[in-house]
Amino acid sequence: MDSPPFLRMSGVRKRYGGVTALDGADFEADAGTVHAVLGPNGSGKSTLLKVLTGVVGPDAGEVRLRGEPLRPRGPRDTLAAGVASVYQELSLVEDFTVLDNLLLGVEPTRFGLRDRRAATARALPWLERFAPAFGGRVPVRERVGDLDPGERQVVEVCKALVRDPQVLVLDEATASLRRGQVEVLFEVVTDLRERGVLVLFITHRLAEIFSVCDRATVMRNGTDVATVTVADTPERELVELMSGQPQARSSAAPARQAALRTAPDTAGAAAPAVGADPSAPPRLEVRELTGDRLDGVSLHVRAGEVLGLGGLQGQGQSELMAALFGSGRRTGGTVLLNGAPVRPRSPKQAVRAGFCYVPGNRGGQGLALGRPILENFALPSVGRRAALGVALSRRREVAAARSVAERINTRYGSLDDPVSTLSGGNQQKIVVGKWFPTEPSVVLMDDPAKGIDVGAKAEMFEVVAELAASGAAVIVGSSDDRELVEVCDRVLVMFEGRVVDEVFGDRLTEDTLIASAMHITGADVAAAHSGDAAAELPEPDHDPEARAPGPDHGPEEGGA
Amino acid sequence: MTTTIPSIPLRRLAKDPVVISGAVTLLLWGAASLYSPAFATWGHIVTTLTVASFLGVIAIGQTLVIIAGGEGIDLSVGAAATLSAIVASRFMNGSDDGLFFAVLAALASACVIGVVNAIGVLVFRVPPLVMTLGMIAVVAGFIRLYTGGRPEGSAAPLLNQLVTGDTVLGIPGVLWLWLGLSVLVIWLLRRTSYGWRLYAVGANRTTAYLSGVNPSAVKFSAYVLSSLFAGVGGLLLLGYTQNVYTNLGADYMLNSVAAAVIGGTALVGGVGGYLGTIIGAILLTVLSALLRTMQIGGGEWGDAPRQILFGLVLIIVLTAYGRQKRLRG
């Protein structure tokens, strides 16, 4: 350690109002490495890297790059110093073409005017390199707003690369990528490492860390806990470093499963496990539902049952829920609720019929972030408690909110604080909890645990169990197979707008789900479609090169 | 909302727009009283508040529309007020006979403006700013068509009596009415399901929609209420001035927006309340009165210096808190 490290951040502090995001964090990394930054939500890892990229101004601390102090006043300065980043919230202008986005801020000019030829020359190699991630095309002149979320994320990556960075920050860059896209990205990352670029990598997926990273720094409570060499560190140790406690949760999961399965019995509802009482009428039955991305979906859920929707991402799971909830298009088919056909044309009608919907995008769809916790709790049911449907009593509202908050174990300062002051996990619990007073008979959850950390996730699923226990039929869509295995009684695997497999009982394991979802991407769609017997299922393709983008080694590793 | 809770720390109070604008108002009033002691007299205070009440009532709907979000703004409130006053004065024609019918016709005509605004914004997706701007031209055109350029009639004596006559405690009826409407609106926003839905739609339309609220219905009602209250304001103005002219309400177009924003209602939606707007309306009126009393303007310079100072003070007041977030965290 004679020469100074390539990148060194020391004593970095940052407070947002009353919340400490970074509390004297130190960080070092070398050129030519891929360095992971890990930690639960709110551990400060994103803030740390935003300080590096100049998007966030630190309250204290120092950043040195190649031994030189770096005091950026904004992203302009860091880009000039060779730091480029790929953000969680994309930094793309939707109205611009891909080419214009790639060169935004660094447009080459000739005689004072933008030079399109030079721009193309600079951007094209990267787009060509990533062509497989765009389904084989090179979308130079396409509007970014017309690309799908995965493709936009790839554009974001190319945009950083066009800037020829010495340090590349990938902040959750793989979260919305498909498996093939991740492969291309990792190839490029490996090339960059060869060329001496430092790649900083934030991800929730441990598998990705083990496949590309050399070093890893674990963050917790706004400070760095440890920096390790990935190859020498067992997964379990990393997880322990992140959670700050030995793996005690492994025993909790089965207990919760048990609670899930027994609870409905106590409620006197229909049998929870599939097959236990096939004669019980389903709470919700869907027959040949068609609509956007839905090509004839049929399913049924009983009261107290938790049904999972699995498969690859974007196979119609979200659209199915939207169609059921009246917010998406529905062109045909029947939906029976307690045997009676329902056809809600808006969420309002769906709520009245007994549906509720929990989106994964809590900031955008689940909460009114600037409004008080109280109002967020009250929103779906506020009319029911009002006198004459209008006049509210504050005492009654507070009592209603308190009782729900207690049931779902939410911690808050005051009910009058904006909901944005809560942690992500507590926010998500409110997104679910706000439906309790409406006593829903069908609960639709679309990736309800997206972007919340391990502990919050566990509590979140206790809330799901609670809902099922109270006699609701629960449908959970998730991109995380482990989640589905933990929380569901039965999982339907979807592919291209159809249900192609049903997994329950002993077959309900992560491996089966992955195999079922992956297998279908091959040529034998029809075969998989026709067969729902377990015997027909082929061996899971365990191609070591091709790792599934799904967190098949999620941070809650330990039990399975 | 925060002001209702007794136990909030001082730091937060010092950042509350309602508190700041209240303090600025008192400051301006104090300065005015020092300059001209007449300012501190009861009669002067009542007059100032009376003048503020017209802006205050017209700004009720403006506040609702802005809270409802989606770039919501209603620039046609001035036009709605004018139309309402012109229709009413024609039906009243200086007598009390047709008072009830005249008020009904006036408010109905104002509501039509709100309905058209709402349809334009919600069905044709015209940006609210443009839609309501366009409505000004349409309403002005309609008024010309309706009156032939010379509005006729005058206020019913009863209306005039209600607005300017001393009723209780030497306070004119219009102030009691404003007080009543204020209580009603603040209750509507804070303690009704409608109010909570309005805030939710403004703060996050998608969330509200997915929580079983019909955002279009909420916004529709906000635009109609906006024109309705502007119509009420127009009637009060008619009672005050007794005669009408074609740009009676023109000044209220942007002043109502300014009153709401000074009071802490942010143009992004979902934030603010009517209490702030009341103070904003009083602040603007006191400022105007102060500049007039100081004899800035008038004489050889005409109205100009008053306008200039008014704009500059407005910028200074807004700088205290009406600012947008920084790009850098």
Place this chain on the structure above:
Amino acid sequence: MNLLRSPGTADLPSPVRSVLSVRMPTVAVGLLLLVTVVASAVLQPGFFSPYGLSASFATFLPLATIAAAQTIIVLGGGIDLSIGTVVTLSSAVSVVLMQGDDGRLPLALAAGLATGAACGLFNGLVVAVLRLQPIVATFATSSVFGGLALLVLPTPGGQAAPVLTGTYRMVLLLYVPIPAILLLALFLGWRLLRGTRFGQHLYAVGGNADAAYTSAVPVSAVRVLSYTLGGLVAALAGVALLADAGAGDPTLGTQLTLGSIAALVIGGTRLRGGSGGVGGALVGAVVLSLIQGLVFFAGVPTNAREFVYGCIIIAAIALAGLLTNRNGSAAGTTGGNR
């Protein structure tokens, strides 16, 4: 997942969708132009005569120029409610310095343009540096500029230099009026600006300021510059107004602001910024002026003219809005809080 995406063009291949979404407003405003021109040619005697053309373009140019100024500001994510008062203030400064004397023309024009740019700079600083909401901030500055205009020129009057008014009415090559050439020059100037980095950054800041900021675009500088340029172009409009009317009028303010916003919306510029262009706004302004003429020539009774004009404008705006917002609205409903 995006729950609320409206169907419509979603099934088309994306290059086609790209073309559709970009071209739709252009097609719409083009059609409007065609309809109004044909109607004018039918209803308005001598519309295509040299004199008719000259008179028409003379009325187009001031509004078109103001619309261009407003568009530059709106594209960058702002709005300028003071633009009308900037026009009147700068033309008041010019006309007072001119005093009907050709020799003082250059000085007077320079002072007028400088005034406009200074007003724009002031607006830009208030919006970008003090970070006030543009609508209220420029409302406040409009009071300031309007007051200043009244100080400089208390009543309508003054006298423009004869050279200015004379040149403005000239017709070249029998058929090409000077204002038409100026309109073309305005458009070419815009295309040149659009080709620069600033032009690109203007769209980026209006389209997504946060993205622009993280991409090293100097967002505040772009905003200040957009207001300053807007003020400068507004001052040009003041000159055109002066040349057309021969005298100054300090009270026109609000009317001009309304016209500029209507023109740019009809021209397909998105009020939220980042999409559209000056070309559309110029055509929008021409369409607006033509409609005004049409209402006159179609024999609408005097008292009904304003009303009919207002209704047509609203209809045109609604039509333009319907076509322009098809993509924007889908994003708007899912965008939630901005």
